Amino acid sequence: MALLGIDLGGTKLALAAFTEEGKIIRKDIIHLGDRSGSEVGKLITGQIRTILNSAGSKLDRIKAIGISVPGISYQKTGKVWAPNIQGWNDYPLLEEVKQVSGEIPVTIDSDRACYILGESWQGNARECKDAIFLAIGTGIGAGIMVNGEVLRGSNDIAGAAGWMALDRPFRDEYTDCGCFEYNASGEGIAKVAGALLKVNQNYDGELKKIVPDKITSHNIFSAYDSGDRIALAVINQCIEYWGMAVANLVSLFNPEKIIFGGGVFGPAVRFLPDIRREALKWGQPISIKQVSIEASALGGDAGVYGAGYLALKELSSVNNLL
């Protein structure tokens, strides 16, 4: 028997069949292209149908499905809010998937919940009951595991770490994405660099050669490596924000581990010792010394592993009821 984990991202869909032990049997990646709204729903249900039909032998027959979505999964309604998929404001994903999955149980959760579930199943949070996955990509979110369970909050919106207030006073730029995300996400790194370039008219470094609107965090990391002073200022400020965020998560949650992932970690993994140094200044003195700060073990696969684990957990709870 097998488990199907599906990770819907803003630009692509990953599907993986797992053994119960967490080994990947097969994996497919499909780019969303210009699909939006119900076309994305149809892509998912079509893929599920194909996989269910193709699994011929008993060995790889799908017994449960887990789906990770880039946004909020409302547990009571089965609907999904995904800001980067046009038309997915309150999308009835669970209902649609159930039409093709039949008797096979389906569970949907947010990408950040799936990241920490993935790490706790097959990554760096194995054997942790209290651990946090801090996902720093285009945006910022945290998958928070508390006493062995993912923290949901009263309306499934817990873990919105990008909205952390970390610097006074409030600035209008924070309105759409939050203070932490504005300053220290992938998009934030580019924005902060753009703003610095504007006020540093005398600067003549390598970032000057890039059209301001086209600067990405990757340009900044590469300029950092050649000692560019704008890039140094931006990254050093990010390290301060990342360290403060770690401190706040540790002071509030007292977790065993903080796991950094997402597209930025990636290139920023080398700064983990600096982030730790910054966090040590700010956090509750006992718990900040005890916490382990690590990179994701699963990288870009954390979501699909987490989706697989959703499936396994659903299957276990169904079987316990029998």
Next chain:
Amino acid sequence: MALLGIDLGGTKLALAAFTEEGKIIRKDIIHLGDRSGSEVGKLITGQIRTILNSAGSKLDRIKAIGISVPGISYQKTGKVWAPNIQGWNDYPLLEEVKQVSGEIPVTIDSDRACYILGESWQGNARECKDAIFLAIGTGIGAGIMVNGEVLRGSNDIAGAAGWMALDRPFRDEYTDCGCFEYNASGEGIAKVAGALLKVNQNYDGELKKIVPDKITSHNIFSAYDSGDRIALAVINQCIEYWGMAVANLVSLFNPEKIIFGGGVFGPAVRFLPDIRREALKWGQPISIKQVSIEASALGGDAGVYGAGYLALKELSSVNNLL
């Protein structure tokens, strides 16, 4: 039958016998005076012995004991760390109490855990599964309830909200107590005012009449009422910090309620609408609009109610095992 709730504070001990329905049958307050170390332990065990012996009729016989301590209660060892009680670095409170309680079950938890438990039993968090008690007194701590259970963390230190990093850059003053506590606790209000008085040599208002080291938050609130400009600056900055803290707790935990208590709330309860306005700027936009921000219903009794509820919960779990 009755439950015994004991709330140990930094300066006094409160003991209350409760019915299972949460009505107080009797209540005693004893000031610690100059007691320290094992004298405080003896005071507690002595009081317990007296109460157990005096409860004659079946009606008020104590069936379980809960104790709230001003610090950390280590669940695995039964030991207690309480920074304001001299010699209570790793104090074997559970062991000592068990020597007088005999067969009666005893549970110890931190004051912040007890505050939210008290509110959830008999105060403003009744029927909440996700709620936070933000205690702003001499120091700052948060009792955090997640899906109906108090958040402990991996080593019982969760909820150290006074250590939240809310303003860059780091200042040496934050080393002993954390950024949020330095700026917006009762002691912090006095410290920040003292620092402002130092740099405002031309100021000639009412705070000038108080010896700088003797200024308390109560002086600041009273000066605020007469429009004193230093007091206005200090309180307005506190409102900003309190709002940012609410925003961070709401973005991370998505609770139904944030309940403000502790000695400062009290006089600062009238600022809750301002705190809400500030929080609305910073927090995750959906959850910050949904959260209710309220004052404690139990005030100074939150801890002793929480201790009573600890006893009730312990009794229920013991009875379920029978």
